[in-house]
Amino acid sequence: MTTETTTTALADFSAVELLQGYKAREISPVEATAASLARIEAHNAEFNAFCLVAEDEALAAARESEQRWAAGKPAGPLDGVPTSIKDLLLTKGWPTLRGSKLINPDQEWNEDAPAVAAMRAAGAVFVGKTTTPEFGWKGVTDNPLTGNTGNPWDASKTCGGSSGGSATAVALGMGALSVGTDGGGSVRIPASFSGIVGMKPTYGTIPLYPPTPYGTLAHAGPMTRTVQDNALLLDVLAASDSRDWSALAPPRQSFTEGLYDGIKGLRIAFSPDLGFATVDPEVARLVARAVDLLATLGAEVETADPGIQDPINEYHALWFAGAGKVIRAYDEARWGELDPGLLEVCRQGHAVTVDQYLDANAVRANLGLRLGAFHEQYDLLVTPTMPIPAFDVGCEVPPGSGLKRWAQWSPFTYPFNMTQQPAISVPCGLTASGLPVGLQIVGPRHADALVLRAAAAYEQARGEFGRPPGLATGERRE
Numbered sequence: 001m002t003t004e005t006t007t008t009a010l011a012d013f014s015a016v017e018l019l020q021g022y023k024a025r026e027i028s029p030v031e032a033t034a035a036s037l038a039r040i041e042a043h044n045a046e047f048n049a050f051c052l053v054a055e056d057e058a059l060a061a062a063r064e065s066e067q068r069w070a071a072g073k074p075a076g077p078l079d080g081v082p083t084s085i086k087d088l089l090l091t092k093g094w095p096t097l098r099g100s101k102l103i104n105p106d107q108e109w110n111e112d113a114p115a116v117a118a119m120r121a122a123g124a125v126f127v128g129k130t131t132t133p134e135f136g137w138k139g140v141t142d143n144p145l146t147g148n149t150g151n152p153w154d155a156s157k158t159c160g161g162s163s164g165g166s167a168t169a170v171a172l173g174m175g176a177l178s179v180g181t182d183g184g185g186s187v188r189i190p191a192s193f194s195g196i197v198g199m200k201p202t203y204g205t206i207p208l209y210p211p212t213p214y215g216t217l218a219h220a221g222p223m224t225r226t227v228q229d230n231a232l233l234l235d236v237l238a239a240s241d242s243r244d245w246s247a248l249a250p251p252r253q254s255f256t257e258g259l260y261d262g263i264k265g266l267r268i269a270f271s272p273d274l275g276f277a278t279v280d281p282e283v284a285r286l287v288a289r290a291v292d293l294l295a296t297l298g299a300e301v302e303t304a305d306p307g308i309q310d311p312i313n314e315y316h317a318l319w320f321a322g323a324g325k326v327i328r329a330y331d332e333a334r335w336g337e338l339d340p341g342l343l344e345v346c347r348q349g350h351a352v353t354v355d356q357y358l359d360a361n362a363v364r365a366n367l368g369l370r371l372g373a374f375h376e377q378y379d380l381l382v383t384p385t386m387p388i389p390a391f392d393v394g395c396e397v398p399p400g401s402g403l404k405r406w407a408q409w410s411p412f413t414y415p416f417n418m419t420q421q422p423a424i425s426v427p428c429g430l431t432a433s434g435l436p437v438g439l440q441i442v443g444p445r446h447a448d449a450l451v452l453r454a455a456a457a458y459e460q461a462r463g464e465f466g467r468p469p470g471l472a473t474g475e476r477r478e
Contacts, residue, residue: 012173014229015078018032018176019077035173036127036173040174046155049084049172050084050128052095058082058127065079083125084127084129084174085116086130086178098136130169136163136183137345139160140394141190142393144339153194158393162186163180163182166178168190171196172470177229181221182221184315185412188413192436192438193435199230200424203420206247208244214322218417227424234452251448262453265300266380266454267300268294269378272303274310274383276310280388286431287383290429294454294458312408320346326346341405382439382442384439385412385425386410386438387412425440428458
């Protein structure tokens with residue numbers, strides 16, 4: 001293998017592999033960062049994963065990391081790992097435009113969001129910021145500012161959203177790690193559509209700042225190509241930050257501890273449709289095959305529904321009200337520059353009454369009660385992550401579906417934002433047309449380590465998932 005090919009192939013290394021290579025002095029953070037930047041240069045024009053790329057800054061940070069590793073004094077557990085940040089999270093020195101024309105880039109950007117501050121302290125090398133729908137409002141990624149973001153397996157299809165740029169970046173090797181946000185599926189939807197691992201941890205595990213109008217629906221989450229990397233990144237993101245009054249105490253042990261202890265004896269409920277969803281037959285088949293594999297690992301798997309009704313109307317009341325609050329911070333005379341769909345749901349959000357909002361929260365509380373009781377009988381719940389494969393890019397809903405809003409085609413994700421439970425999506429197969437399908441593993445609140453352990457067991461038994469076909473053969477590590 002030539003030096004050039006070897007360096008390019010570093011873009012396919014996991015964060016754990018990179019860190020092992022740095023420690024052994026076999027590779028350097030500069031080589032790894034250059035490889036990620038080369039992937040961005042080669043593919044970002046087609047897929048539009050990044051809205052900001054900081055090549056010079058990233059290489060300078062990588063050189064500093066290289067010096068620390070040479071001295072045997074890495075800054076932290078992510079030192080030198082190429083990483084991206086969803087453009088909803090404040091990042092010191094870089095504009096955070098949230099996919100909107102309404103935000104002025106010419107202002108002081110002097111603060112990191114908690115997740116960004118934690119990754120910076122851990123030594124991560126930031127290569128840039130990833131695309132999002134405007135203010136993260138929907139489950140696909142396009143916005144008036146930067147346009148459409150394509151699926152890494154087929155650029156004509158959606159990558160999902162709202163953390164779609166992050167998912168596409170990770171899948172294409174444009175950095176081993178990314179951090180997204182999830183208020184109704186925004187980490188798990190693109191993880192499923194893009195063939196990566198994305199986790200929404202228990203609410204409060206990752207501190208958030210500034211406060212979001214979406215309230216306790218909103219989570220941040222790690223997005224990676226492997227479950228081990230996901231656990232590694234979650235360790236860092238779960239750091240204490242006093243700016244979030246609702247954050248949980250940091251975990252007492254690493255999420256990587258016991259990650260490969262297996263799932264023998266665990267009680268797992270498999271709900272193919274949560275009792276109310278319609279699932280594409282090809283998706284259903286691939287997910288059922290994955291569940292069968294879990295059973296071979298020693299888990300006690302039963303088909304069982306949690307006995308809930310679809311809370312979409314209540315979710316919409318909460319989500320639309322939050323969206324409506326977001327845009328009130330901006331000049332109403334400019335609202336016509338917003339994504340038309342966003343403006344429509346904001347108008348609906350402005351019409352939500354106090355009673356309707358409180359009624360939605362009452363339904364949410366009952367949903368949490370029911371899921372809590374369900375998990376007294378079952379350690380974990382598994383479902384499809386998405387009921388459908390990715391559809392055409394630039395569309396909020398599948399063409400010809402008759403649906404109106406994105407949450408209608410994502411019934412497996414938003415209920416668990418309402419209940420604040422940890423949920424992860426891991427790739428479980430490809431459709432006949434070559435599009436990824438995700439398996440969702442859900443645990444009771446605070447059972448994040450158990451969710452990760454089950455995901456790791458499945459991933460290990462499944463074997464190598466593969467890489468998007470858009471990557472040139474010479475860039476892929478076999």
